Amino acid sequence: MYDDIGEILFTEEEIAEIVRNMGRQISEDYKGKNLFMVSVLKGSLPFMADLMREITIPCTIDFLSVSSYGSGTKTSGEVRILKDLDASLEGKDLLVVEDILDSGVTLSYLLKNLSARNPSSIRLCTFLDKPERRRVDVHADYVGASVPDKFIVGYGLDYAEKYRNVPYIGVLKPEIYATEEE
Ligand code: IMP
C-alpha cells in the first residue's frame, strides 16, 4: 500500500500541527456560539476526529455522506446525499468539515442545501484546498493547507476506497490510476 504513494506532502507531525492551529482559531471564533460540526463522510473522518479534540469550547457533531465521484479520480459533477443529518439545523452555528476542496461542485451543492435549513450561521472548514481545480465559486473559511493539482491520498482521502488509513498525506503514483481514461 505504501509503495503506491510517491511524494509525501504532509507527515503525521505536520498534520497534527496544522489541525492544532485550526482548532485554536475555531475555538476562539465560536466562543459563546452554538457550534455544530458536520463532517462529510468518509474522507473527513480522521480530520474531524482530530479537529474536534483540538476544540476547547462545547460543540455537537453529526455526519452526512454525499457521493459525486464513483471510484475514479475525476468528479462526475453529480451530487447525491447518501446519509443525511439526524436533526434540524435551526439556531445552530454550522461548521461543515471537509477533507479536500477540489472542483467545489460537492461543497457548493452541500452549502446551498444546508443553508436552506435555516442555521444561524454556516461556515466551511477544509483540511486541504486544491485551488487550481476550482470550477465553482466556493469560499472556505478555514483551510489547513493548499495542495497542487495532483491526486492525493491518505489521512482519509481515498482512491477507489483505498488508502484512507494511511496516516500521512501523499501523492498517489500516476501509474496506479494510469488505465483510467481522461
Ligand atoms: P469537489 O466536488 O470536486 O470539490 O470534490 C470534493 C471531494 O472529492 C472530496 O471531498 C474528496 O472526496 C474528493 N477528492 C477531490 N480531490 C481528491 C484527491 O486528490 N484525492 C482524493 N479525493 C479527492
Ligand code: MG
Ligand atoms: Mg470527501
